[in-house]
Amino acid sequence: MNQDAFFTLTERLHSGLTGSEVLFSNLSGEVSDFVRLNRNRIRQAGHVQSAGLELTLIDGARQVEGRCELSGEFRADLSQTRHLLTRLRERLADMPDDPYLQYSTTPSSSDRRVGEASPPAAQVMADLIRAADGLDLVGIWASGDLSTGLASSLGHRHWHHSQSFNLDWSCYLETDKAVKASLGGLHWDAAALHHRLETQRHGLRVMARPARTIEPGRYRAYLAPAAVNELMHMLSWGGFDLRNHRTHQTPLLRLVRGERQFSPQITLREEHERGLTAGFTAEGFVKPAVVTLIDGGKFGQCLVDARSGQEYGEAVNAAGDAPEALALAAGEMPLTEVLARLDTGLFIGNLWYCNWSDPNDCRVTGMTRFGTYWVEHGEIVCPVKVMRFDDSLYHLLGDGLEALTSERELMLSAETYEGRATDSALLPGLLVSGITLAL
Known part of the structure; x- marks a missing residue:
């Protein structure tokens, strides 16, 4: 779900509130690529696109929370979230006061976007496999977009969107002899990957030497x-x-x-x-x-x-x-x-x-x-x-x-x-x- 659809959806929900009800809506979504590697070969690749909406309905000192997954089809999502709101309202009547309930009553807004799109996962994996030729490499790659949104009936409107990548891997010599590395961030740097792999190759050459046992x-x-x-x-x-x-x-x-x-x-x-x-x-x-x-x-x-x-x-x-x-x-x-x-x-x-x-x-x-x-x-x-x-x-x-x-x-x-x-x-x-x- 994109920013405009999220705020449009929450405005529709706010229009259905009654009396002194207050509603906070929190969106968490991602569009991610995942690749698992073993012996320097791709063993599993996948793509995930998901979004979930958490609603917090408040009335006085009482609150109740509920969550649903969104499909990305606006009418279906509106119907589902309205149904969730109705169920929360039914439950709220039986909830006791929450002595530690606190929320911001001052409207605020923000729109922040960080990072840049990484190269396609297939391109990064091809480069990694070539650079790690001869190594027993095992690890996982994750990259893509993460979105967080907040809207409330009090006037809060916040959006945060990031593009990032993370590669976490180890190179094995034998059994439990391995060197580990990771590379993650907001801006892809192929040179940094190649540098870490060269460092690991040196580490594996050291690992091949007889290990020293030292006293406590x-x-x-x-x-x-x-x-x-x-x-x-x-x-x-x-x-x-x-x-x-x-x-x-x-x-x-x-x-x-x-x-x-x-x-x-x-x-x-x-x-x-x-x-x-x-x-x-x-x-x-x-x-x-x-x-x-x-x-x-x-x-x-x-x-x-x-x-x-x-x-x-x-x-x-x-x-x-x-x-x-x-x-x-x-x-x-x-x-x-x-x-x-x-x-x-x-x-x-x-x-x-x-x-x-x-x-x-x-x-x-x-x-x-x-x-x-x-x-x-x-x-x-x-x-x-x-x-x-x-x-x-x-x-x-x-x-x-x-x-x-x-x-x-x-x-x-x-x-x-x-x-x-x-x-x-x-x-x-x-x-x-x-x-x-x-x-």
Whole structure:
């Protein structure tokens, strides 16, 4: 469903409201190409075109929600959504008051379009297969248009449209020996794909060497952006939402209390103006361009969605309780100097299966798995057998942090449950004085 059809449909729905009823309509749609690859060959290709409309009917302090899929045929969609509205009205009469109901009563509007169309999937896949000749490549490509719309009977009219791509893949040497990579964004860059493939070829040559077994202990290390992304996922798990802070369940409680702090190099922001996500919430609130979560190592602001804002009397600045467009500020270390400044230690390309081992101390555990190498005197020597790490983020992002790279990598979520995800992260790599390997 396009923008004009969406607003025309919602205007028809608004004309059928009675009394003090308020209606919020949220559209989510996509036109996407998907390709799955295995052994550097296309194994499955598909095209998805879908749109769903969620209606929230409000009367006083009561609300009820419902959703339906749209066909793209206006008359049929109007009939279906009117039927859904009738059913919601029937249910609303039996609903209790919602003490945390909050929605914007101030009309607002926006129309934002980001990105550009990627080359056809067939063209990209042909280029990928040629460039990856001889590699055992497995992965998934997703590209196309994502649309989000909001209209309300109070006068809200918002539209967000993005065009993006995401390629997530691994190249295998044998069994579990592999190197992983991803490439995503708003503007296709074939040169970046070829560069990543050449880097993977080098990584596979290193992987072919006998793997080193190292003893548990603390090792000097460089964590590539993909590994940093896993640590950011852990911080996002309860680290920034207002409710967890007010109920003292956040893993950052000691940071908030001033008992611990991150390095002054750590500034973490939610950049709504940059992300693929819409700049408005389902309740009609306009998100600020930037929310500073951590400022120079100290805690900044919480993310506040509509319900938490109502419960705790804070202004709404987010659609949910976790970041959607996270950005870690860059540092001063060029990528070309990483190995020299690491000197001897671990180059960690990815982290896997992360979880809290002690949230009170912001302590995370997980596995090194793919793309971890032993470095001596600034040269990659050999792969390292899979190890489990267990360390506090107060160390990795605090007293153990030596440098951040000046270059950052944009990583898009590869999740496709109920549609392509729009979460993203813009992250540098980290050089740390030590990371603890447990076993």
